[in-house]
Amino acid sequence: MGRLRILVGSRKGLFALEADRGRRKWSMSGPHFLGQVVNHAVLDPRDGRTALAAVRAGHLGPTVYRSEDGGRSWKESAKPPAFDKAASSEKGMSVSHVFWLTPGPASEPRRWYAGTSPQGLFVSDDAGRTWRGVAGFNAHPQRLAWIGGLQDAPPDGATLHSIQLDPANPRHLYIGMSAGGAFESFDDGATWSPLNRGCAADFLPDPDPEYGHDVHCLRVHPVSGDVYQQNHCGIYRLDRAASRWERIGRAMPRRIGDVGFPLVLHPRDPKSLWVFPMDGGTVWPRVPIDGKPAVYGSRDAGGSWRRLDQGLPRAQAWYTVKRQAMCGDGLDPLGLYFGTTGGEVWASFDEGERWHCLCLHLPHIYSVEAALAD
Amino acid sequence: MKVLLPTPLVEYTARRREVEAQGATLADLLADLDRRYPGIRFRIVDEQDEIRPHIKIFVNRAQEASLARPLAVRDEVLVVAALSGG
Numbered sequence: 506m507g508r509l510r511i512l513v514g515s516r517k518g519l520f521a522l523e524a525d526r527g528r529r530k531w532s533m534s535g536p537h538f539l540g541q542v543v544n545h546a547v548l549d550p551r552d553g554r555t556a557l558a559a560v561r562a563g564h565l566g567p568t569v570y571r572s573e574d575g576g577r578s579w580k581e582s583a584k585p586p587a588f589d590k591a592a593s594s595e596k597g598m599s600v601s602h603v604f605w606l607t608p609g610p611a612s613e614p615r616r617w618y619a620g621t622s623p624q625g626l627f628v629s630d631d632a633g634r635t636w637r638g639v640a641g642f643n644a645h646p647q648r649l650a651w652i653g654g655l656q657d658a659p660p661d662g663a664t665l666h667s668i669q670l671d672p673a674n675p676r677h678l679y680i681g682m683s684a685g686g687a688f689e690s691f692d693d694g695a696t697w698s699p700l701n702r703g704c705a706a707d708f709l710p711d712p713d714p715e716y717g718h719d720v721h722c723l724r725v726h727p728v729s730g731d732v733y734q735q736n737h738c739g740i741y742r743l744d745r746a747a748s749r750w751e752r753i754g755r756a757m758p759r760r761i762g763d764v765g766f767p768l769v770l771h772p773r774d775p776k777s778l779w780v781f782p783m784d785g786g787t788v789w790p791r792v793p794i795d796g797k798p799a800v801y802g803s804r805d806a807g808g809s810w811r812r813l814d815q816g817l818p819r820a821q822a823w824y825t826v827k828r829q830a831m832c833g834d835g836l837d838p839l840g841l842y843f844g845t846t847g848g849e850v851w852a853s854f855d856e857g858e859r860w861h862c863l864c865l866h867l868p869h870i871y872s873v874e875a876a877l878a879d
Numbered sequence: 880m881k882v883l884l885p886t887p888l889v890e891y892t893a894r895r896r897e898v899e900a901q902g903a904t905l906a907d908l909l910a911d912l913d914r915r916y917p918g919i920r921f922r923i924v925d926e927q928d929e930i931r932p933h934i935k936i937f938v939n940r941a942q943e944a945s946l947a948r949p950l951a952v953r954d955e956v957l958v959v960a961a962l963s964g965g
Contacts, residue, residue: 562887562922563887563933563960563961563962563963563964564931564932564933564934564960564961564963565887565888565922565923565931565934565960566921566922566923566925566931568918568921568922581918583917583918585921587921587925587926588926588927589926590926590927590928591927596927597926597927598926598927599925599926599927599929600925600926
C-alpha cells in the first residue's frame with residue numbers, strides 16, 4: 506500500500522485528494538459523477554483498490570458505482586440495492602438513496618454492506634457488483650415500529666447508517682438509524698435487538714425508550730470492540746462488558762454541549778476519540794458554537810475533553826460537518842480530516858493539534874473517507 | 880419503435896437521445912431497453928414497478944401512468960426527467 510487517498514463525496518460529485526505517506530504534498534482529482542449526489546464513497550482498506558460510491562442522479566433513482574483502480578474509473582453495479590417487490594395487495598418500499606457503505610470483514614474480502622434511505626440494510630458478496638436485502642432486518646415484523654413514521658424522519662430522509670463489525674466476531678453487526686436507534690445482530694443479520702438503554706431520546710415521552718432514538722454516528726473500536734455513539738442528544742460509550750450506554754458527553758464544556766454528527770476513533774488506542782460539536786439549541790442551527798469551529802478530543806474514553814482548534818477559523822464560520830464527513834487515515838501519528846457543508850476539507854497530521862485547509866470551493870460535502878491505495 | 884430519452888440517461892446509450900426498442904406494452908419496452916442498455920430501467924422505474932416521482936413517460940404525446948399500456952410498432956415513447964433544485 507503506497508499513497509494516501511481521500512475520497513470526498515459531495516452534493517455535486519466525487520473528488521479525490523492524494524498524498525504520499527508523509528502527507529506533505531497533496532493533489533486533487535475529479536470530479537467524478539459531476540452534478541450527481543454522492544452520499545458516501547469508500548476505498549476498501551483490505552485491498553486498496555476496490556472503491557464503492559453511493560450515487561443518486563437528481564430524480565433518477567439510486568445506485569452504487571464501483572471502481573477497481575482506487576476510484577480513478579467507475580462502473581455501475583449490475584444490481585443496485587433495492588427492496589423486494591411487494592405483493593400486489595401491499596404497498597412496497599423503494600430505496601430513495603444509498604446512504605452508507607461499509608467494507609466487510611477481512612475474512613470475506615468481497616463482502617460489503619450498504620444502508621439506505623428509507624432504512625434498509627443490503628449486502629454484496631461480489632465487491633458491490635450485485636446486492637441483496639438483509640431480510641432479517643428489511644422484513645423484520647418490528648421494523649416499522651422501530652423506525653417510526655414520516656414525522657420521525659430527518660428533512661433529507663430517514664437513514665440506516667453506521668454499519669459496524671465486531672472485530673472479534675464478524676457475524677456480530679451493529680447499525681445506527683436516524684430515526685430508530687442502535688441495533689445489533691449476533692447472527693450475520695438474521696435477527697436483531699435494540700441497543701439503546703441509557704441513551705436519551707428527549708423528543709420522545711419515555712425517558713428510556715427501547716428504540717426510536719436518533720443515532721448520528723456509531724463506531725466500534727477495531728481493537729477493544731467497545732462502542733461509541735454521537736447521537737441527537739449527546740455522546741455515549743458502551744463498554745462491551747456492559748449493556749447500558751454511558752453519556753460521556755457530560756464531560757464536555759457546558760457552553761459547547763455534546764450535540765454533533767461525526768465521531769472518529771483512534772484505530773490503535775481504544776481511549777482516543779474526536780467529535781465536532783454543533784449548536785443544538787433552540788431550532789438546532791447545526792453550526793459551530795458561536796461560529797467558531799473546533800474539534801474536541803478525548804484521550805480517556807470520554808472522561809475528559811480538550812478543544813482542538815489551532816489553525817481553524819477564529820470566527821464567522823457557519824458550516825456543518827456531516828456524519829460521514831470526518832475520518833482518520835490510520836497512519837502514525839493519526840491524520841484526521843473533515844469536510845464541511847461549505848466545501849472545505851481540513852486536515853490535521855498530529856491527531857488534532859494543528860489544522861490545515863487542504864482545499865476550498867468544493868460543493869456541499871457529504872463524506873470524507875481515507876485509505877491507503879495499492 | 881422510437882424511444883426519446885432525457886439527457887440524464889444518455890450515459891447508458893452512448894450519448895444517443897433517440898434509440899430503438901421493442902415491446903407489446905410499456906413494461907415490455909422498458910425491459911427491452913434494459914437488455915440493450917443495462918441499468919437504465921431502474922433509473923426510470925423503482926423496485927415496485929412504479930414510475931419514479933419526477934419521471935414522466937409519454938406515448939404519442941399523451942402521458943401514461945401505467946406500465947401495462949399496450950404499444951404498437953409505430954408508437955413513439957418519450958421519457959422526461961425533471962431537472963430541478965439548486
